[in-house]
Amino acid sequence: MIEAQMKMPGLERIRARFMDMLVERLNEIDRLCDPAVSGLSPRDALEQVQMILHKIAGTAGTLGLNVLGDTARTGENTIIAFLGSGAPPKEKVYRSVADFILLAEETLDAEKR
Amino acid sequence: MRILAVDDDPIIIELLSELLTTIGQHDVETACSGPEALKIVGDPDHKHFDCILLDIQMPGMTGIELCGKLRADPDYARTPILMITAMSDKSYIDRAFSAGATDYITKPFDIDEVRFRIKSAEARLQEAGGMTRKIFSVNKLKQQQPANEKVRLNDPVTIFDVDGVIDYYAFENYITQLSRSSMFGSTVFGIAIRQIEKLYRESTAFGFECLITDTSEAISDCLKPNNFLIAYAGNGTFLCVVEGGFRPDLEKLTDAINLTLHQMDLYFCDGRKLDFRVCAGQPQRLIWRGGKSAIDAVIQAHESAEEEAIKREKMLNEFWITEQAG
Incomplete structure (x- = not known):
């Protein structure tokens, strides 16, 4: 399926745009996760991080980046669970966001090579 | 078909435009929010859309609210409305159908799935005028x-x-x-x-x-x-x-x-x-x-x-x- 999709004209261009936006989105997540910089409460900041992860999870798979999409989805769901019920613990939430950031940086490095 | 795709994510908008023109040479217009979509459909200079794709989770006005507003417009009472959703929570899908959605596509897109859903909407449109x-x-x-x-x-x-x-x-x-x-x-x-x-x-x-x-x-x-x-x-x-x-x-x-x-x-x-x-x-x-x-x-x-x-x-x-x- 992915192979067929990657043959779609224009998909390489959209993937390149996605990578550009991924850099901006990672910077934004970094900013949001630092209360001193964002000026937001942890809860408000996490809500915005969740929105960013939601968008990435919704598109990465179509662009052939399934693992990145799945990791974003895991991060999103962990935040939703935390905001809804206070569980899992906050450390696990930030761990999940960090997992996504590390993978995204690896993906960007691999794309440059 | 003339299709209106509404999503606040520019990557989704680009993907949909590319996909829809590739799979059926559809005429695609896009909007990045509910209010923008309402402005477009209410503009007499725009031709009627045959099918509408709506993201569910958008800031300001959600796709579910937008779907309800479109259904209240007699011109769009029968138009196929497909929700685009990455929502794992089934309650979002239930609410979308209650608001008048006719079908849904899950994100991330599978090209064959999008093709099938759009063809189904097109078939219904030709057979019965949408709904x-x-x-x-x-x-x-x-x-x-x-x-x-x-x-x-x-x-x-x-x-x-x-x-x-x-x-x-x-x-x-x-x-x-x-x-x-x-x-x-x-x-x-x-x-x-x-x-x-x-x-x-x-x-x-x-x-x-x-x-x-x-x-x-x-x-x-x-x-x-x-x-x-x-x-x-x-x-x-x-x-x-x-x-x-x-x-x-x-x-x-x-x-x-x-x-x-x-x-x-x-x-x-x-x-x-x-x-x-x-x-x-x-x-x-x-x-x-x-x-x-x-x-x-x-x-x-x-x-x-x-x-x-x-x-x-x-x-x-x-x-x-x-x-x-x-």
Whole structure:
């Protein structure tokens, strides 16, 4: 399926745009996760991080980046669970966001090579 | 088709534009928010759209709210509206269908899935102009606008403005698309109006419209506060899917619906009292049934309700014959 999709004209261009936006989105997540910089409460900041992860999870798979999409989805769901019920613990939430950031940086490095 | 795609993510917008022009050379316009989409559809310089794709989770106005607003516009009452969703929470999908969505596509997109869903929407558009051929609306009835053309008895009809009542084809899409695990704990059953052929013969177009919408309101009221969706399948039969492990006692439910209908104090257009009853068929559990198997359950529920209606009338006739003979 992915192979067929990657043959779609224009998909390489959209993937390149996605990578550009991924850099901006990672910077934004970094900013949001630092209360001193964002000026937001942890809860408000996490809500915005969740929105960013939601968008990435919704598109990465179509662009052939399934693992990145799945990791974003895991991060999103962990935040939703935390905001809804206070569980899992906050450390696990930030761990999940960090997992996504590390993978995204690896993906960007691999794309440059 | 002329398609309007609405999503706040520019990557999704680009993907959809590329996908839709590739798979069917569709004419695609895009909007990045609900208010922008409403501005476009309300602009007389824009040609009518044949199909609309809406993201569910958008800031400001969600796709579900936008869907409701589009359905309130007579120009878009029948247009296929496909929700684009990455929402794992089934309640979002349920609310989207309640707001008038006809189908949904999950993110991230599978190109074959998008192609299939768009082709289905296109086929429905060519066959019946989008949704079912005819739309009944409670709000329209309240304005006392008489219906001009009587629908055929067997035609499914879309009923608007009644909580939980959706288009029949949307109901089929809902049942077939939900994952088997999402169906866990769901039950489908049919509610049939007894003596529907006689009632149909004796009703005007407007009267029949009232009969169907009033019955749908009675069923909807009696199923609250549970999670449910209802569709009118034609021939006086309604299909209901109830969720969340709710197992309705159909005998009690039927009594409650009949009592509600009685209390509505309904009349034919010529002033005669309209006294009719409904009955329920055998419920079908949807445990771990998906796709065609789920549709088979819907068909069984439909047939069972109609058979029950015939059986009840036959029993009543036999009772009167015995009484007269005695």
